Amino acid sequence: MKEKASLLPRIHNPQDIKNLSFGELELLAEEIRAEIVSTVSKTGGHLASNLGVVELSIALHRVFSSPEDKIVWDVGHQCYAHKLLTGRYEAFSGLRKRGGISGFPKRAESVHDVFDTGHASTSISAALGLLAAERLRGGRGNAVAVIGDGALTGGLAYEALSHAGQLGLPLVVVLNDNKMSISPNVGGLSKYLSRLSMKAKYQLFRRTFDSTVKKIPYIGGTLFDWVVRLKRAVKAVFYTDNFFVDLGFEYAGPIDGHNIQYLTDVFEDVRKLGRPVVIHVITRKGKGYHRAEQDPGLWHGVGAFSPSEGLPDVPSPQSEAKDGENRPLFTEAFSKALLNLGKNDERLVTVTAAMEKGTGLSAFREAFPGRFFDVGIAEAHGVCFAAGLAVQGMRPVTAFYSSFIQRAVDQVIHDVCLQNLPVIFALDRSGFVPEDGETHQGLYDIALFRAAPGMSILAPAGEKELASMLAWALRQEGPVMIRYPKCRCPPEIPAFSEELKPGRGVFVRRARGAGVLIAFTGGLYREVIDAAERLEREGIETDLYNLRFIKPLDEDYLAFLFDSHEVTLIAEEGIREGGFGEYAAALARDRNCRGKIKFLAVEEVLDTLGTRQELLAANGLDGPSLAKTVSAAV
Ligand SMILES: Cc1ncc(C[n+]2csc(CCOP(=O)(O)OP(=O)(O)O)c2C)c(N)n1
Structure with missing residues (x-):
C-alpha cells in the first residue's frame, strides 16, 4: 500500500538503509512485505519465495555495498525486496507487465542486478566468475551468491562449489534453506541440510573466538593453541566436518534468516574473512502472509488474488464452455492422458525435475507412486536417469518445461538419441510463456532438438490429439518429444481425433479452391482460425494445415502441398533460426516448388514480458498479424 509506507518511498538506493536503526529496518521489512503482497495480488508473481527473504535482502544490502559488491540471486524469483531496495519502488506496480519491470534480475534494468537469472543453480558459478574478474582487475569488491536449498539440488551448483573451494577466493554463498523447492524439497541433500541444521554455530563461533583469544596479551598465542587442541577434541565428539568445509569453505550456521541484527553481524564477520564461506540461513517461505506460510507450495507462484480472501476459485477445467475458456489446460490434458495410459502399461514411469505440479504429474504420482520420480532441480540427471530406465525396458515419460530442458541438451543427444532409446519428452510451456520474461520462453526446443538424431517431434493442437x-509415442522404439503451450486447449473438432500418420499433418479447415495454405505448429490453432476468418471476410480463402509432426516429415507430401497452393505461410511458435520454417523453405527450394513460401517465426527472444496474447501479437503471430502477412503476400 504505497500511501501507507513511510520508509520505503525514501529508499532510492541501498546506501539509504546504511544509517537506519535496527528498529527502522524492522519497520522497513514490514513495509516491503506489505508492498510485495499488495503488488503481487494484482500482477501475480512469486509470492512465497519473496516473502521469505525480506530480512535477508535488507541485511545483505546493509552490509555489502551494491553494485561494487555483487549480489547474485539464484533463479532470481526471490529478488522483489532487492528490487525495492535498489530504486524500483515506483516501478514496482508494473511488475511482470508488458512495458514494466521484470520479476527476475535484469542487468538491463539496474546496475544492482549484476547477473541475469531465471534458471536454477547458476548463482555460485556466476558470482565466482564475477569475483575472479574483480581480483584480476585489481578490485576489492565482494561477491555473494544467494541460493535456495531447492536450487542446491542442481548439479551445476556442485561444480561451482568444488571450483570455488579450489580457488579460495572470498566468495560468500548464502544458502537460503526453507526446506522447500516449489514443493517440499527432495533428495539426500535436503535430509543432509536438516541434519546440519541440528548442529550449533560452530564455524562462526570459532572465528570470533580465535580472534578474541589471540589478542590476549602474553598468553593469547599459547591459549589459542590449547583451544585449538581442545576444540579438535570437542569437535570429534560433537561436530563432524561438513560437506562445505570439506570442499574448502568456512561454514556458518544455521542462522535465523529473519533476524536482521543477527544476520548483519554475521555478514559483517564474513565480509572480513577473506576465504570462501557458506552461510546457512533458515527462513520461512511465505513469511508474514498466513496463507502463504501455511501452503508455500501453492503460493510459490500465483496469479492475481485478493489479499483478504486468497486465491480465486479456479473454474472446473473439464467443464465445456462454448468459448473454450473452461477447456482444460494442455498440462491437464497431458495429466489425464498419462494417467489413462499408465493404467494399462506397467512399463510407463515418469520423471520430473522438481516440477511435479507444474507439469501435471501429481495425479500419476498419486495413482502409481512407485513409478514416479522427482529428481530435484536436476534436468540433466533426470534425462540420463530416464535413459537408464529405458535401457532396462521401461518407458519413461519425462515432463519438463521447454525452457528447462535446455539444461539437458547433451543428455538428450548423447544419452538418449545416440542410443536410440524410447524416452518420451513431454515439453510443457513450449512457445510463448507469459509474464516471466525471456529466461522462461519455450522457443528454442524445435531448433535445438530437430538436429538430435532419431528424435521425433510432435505438436498437438488439442486435447485428444x-x-x-x-x-503413439509409447509404441515407438526411439525418442519422442511432444511440445505443447501454456494455454487452454481449444474446443474439440473432428480433425484432432483423426488417426496419426507419421510425418503427416491434418487439415483443420479446407476451403474450396483455396490458393493460400497456412501450415502451423499446434499451439497456434486459435490464431490461424482467427486469421482464416479475417481473410475470408476479405475474400481470401485459406486452407489450414496442422503440421502435427515437426520431425520426421513426409517431405513428398509437404512439397505437394506447397505446389498446390499459390502461397504457403508457415506459422511457427519457435525461434526462426534453425526452426521448422527454415527447413521447409529449403525443401521448397530443393524441390523447385512453384508456390510462394513465407514463414513466420520468432525473430529474436527479447521482447518477452506480457501475456501470451500480447507476446503473440508483438511477434506477428496473432490472428490479425497472420492475416495481414497473408494479405500482403497474396
Ligand atoms: C533449471 C530450472 N529448473 C526448474 C526451475 C523452476 N523453479 C523455479 S523456482 C524453483 C524452486 C526453487 O527452490 P529454492 O531454490 O529452494 O528457492 P525457494 O523458492 O524455496 O526460495 C524451481 C524448481 C528453474 N527455475 N530452473
Missing part, C-alpha cells in the same frame, strides 16, 4: 500423440 495430445492423448493420441502420447499413445
Whole structure:
C-alpha cells in the first residue's frame, strides 16, 4: 500500500538503509512485505519465495555495498525486496507487465542486478566468475551468491562449489534453506541440510573466538593453541566436518534468516574473512502472509488474488464452455492422458525435475507412486536417469518445461538419441510463456532438438490429439518429444481425433479452391482460425494445415502441398533460426516448388514480458498479424 509506507518511498538506493536503526529496518521489512503482497495480488508473481527473504535482502544490502559488491540471486524469483531496495519502488506496480519491470534480475534494468537469472543453480558459478574478474582487475569488491536449498539440488551448483573451494577466493554463498523447492524439497541433500541444521554455530563461533583469544596479551598465542587442541577434541565428539568445509569453505550456521541484527553481524564477520564461506540461513517461505506460510507450495507462484480472501476459485477445467475458456489446460490434458495410459502399461514411469505440479504429474504420482520420480532441480540427471530406465525396458515419460530442458541438451543427444532409446519428452510451456520474461520462453526446443538424431517431434493442437500423440509415442522404439503451450486447449473438432500418420499433418479447415495454405505448429490453432476468418471476410480463402509432426516429415507430401497452393505461410511458435520454417523453405527450394513460401517465426527472444496474447501479437503471430502477412503476400 504505497500511501501507507513511510520508509520505503525514501529508499532510492541501498546506501539509504546504511544509517537506519535496527528498529527502522524492522519497520522497513514490514513495509516491503506489505508492498510485495499488495503488488503481487494484482500482477501475480512469486509470492512465497519473496516473502521469505525480506530480512535477508535488507541485511545483505546493509552490509555489502551494491553494485561494487555483487549480489547474485539464484533463479532470481526471490529478488522483489532487492528490487525495492535498489530504486524500483515506483516501478514496482508494473511488475511482470508488458512495458514494466521484470520479476527476475535484469542487468538491463539496474546496475544492482549484476547477473541475469531465471534458471536454477547458476548463482555460485556466476558470482565466482564475477569475483575472479574483480581480483584480476585489481578490485576489492565482494561477491555473494544467494541460493535456495531447492536450487542446491542442481548439479551445476556442485561444480561451482568444488571450483570455488579450489580457488579460495572470498566468495560468500548464502544458502537460503526453507526446506522447500516449489514443493517440499527432495533428495539426500535436503535430509543432509536438516541434519546440519541440528548442529550449533560452530564455524562462526570459532572465528570470533580465535580472534578474541589471540589478542590476549602474553598468553593469547599459547591459549589459542590449547583451544585449538581442545576444540579438535570437542569437535570429534560433537561436530563432524561438513560437506562445505570439506570442499574448502568456512561454514556458518544455521542462522535465523529473519533476524536482521543477527544476520548483519554475521555478514559483517564474513565480509572480513577473506576465504570462501557458506552461510546457512533458515527462513520461512511465505513469511508474514498466513496463507502463504501455511501452503508455500501453492503460493510459490500465483496469479492475481485478493489479499483478504486468497486465491480465486479456479473454474472446473473439464467443464465445456462454448468459448473454450473452461477447456482444460494442455498440462491437464497431458495429466489425464498419462494417467489413462499408465493404467494399462506397467512399463510407463515418469520423471520430473522438481516440477511435479507444474507439469501435471501429481495425479500419476498419486495413482502409481512407485513409478514416479522427482529428481530435484536436476534436468540433466533426470534425462540420463530416464535413459537408464529405458535401457532396462521401461518407458519413461519425462515432463519438463521447454525452457528447462535446455539444461539437458547433451543428455538428450548423447544419452538418449545416440542410443536410440524410447524416452518420451513431454515439453510443457513450449512457445510463448507469459509474464516471466525471456529466461522462461519455450522457443528454442524445435531448433535445438530437430538436429538430435532419431528424435521425433510432435505438436498437438488439442486435447485428444495430445492423448493420441502420447499413445503413439509409447509404441515407438526411439525418442519422442511432444511440445505443447501454456494455454487452454481449444474446443474439440473432428480433425484432432483423426488417426496419426507419421510425418503427416491434418487439415483443420479446407476451403474450396483455396490458393493460400497456412501450415502451423499446434499451439497456434486459435490464431490461424482467427486469421482464416479475417481473410475470408476479405475474400481470401485459406486452407489450414496442422503440421502435427515437426520431425520426421513426409517431405513428398509437404512439397505437394506447397505446389498446390499459390502461397504457403508457415506459422511457427519457435525461434526462426534453425526452426521448422527454415527447413521447409529449403525443401521448397530443393524441390523447385512453384508456390510462394513465407514463414513466420520468432525473430529474436527479447521482447518477452506480457501475456501470451500480447507476446503473440508483438511477434506477428496473432490472428490479425497472420492475416495481414497473408494479405500482403497474396
Ligand atoms: C533449471 C530450472 N529448473 C526448474 C526451475 C523452476 N523453479 C523455479 S523456482 C524453483 C524452486 C526453487 O527452490 P529454492 O531454490 O529452494 O528457492 P525457494 O523458492 O524455496 O526460495 C524451481 C524448481 C528453474 N527455475 N530452473
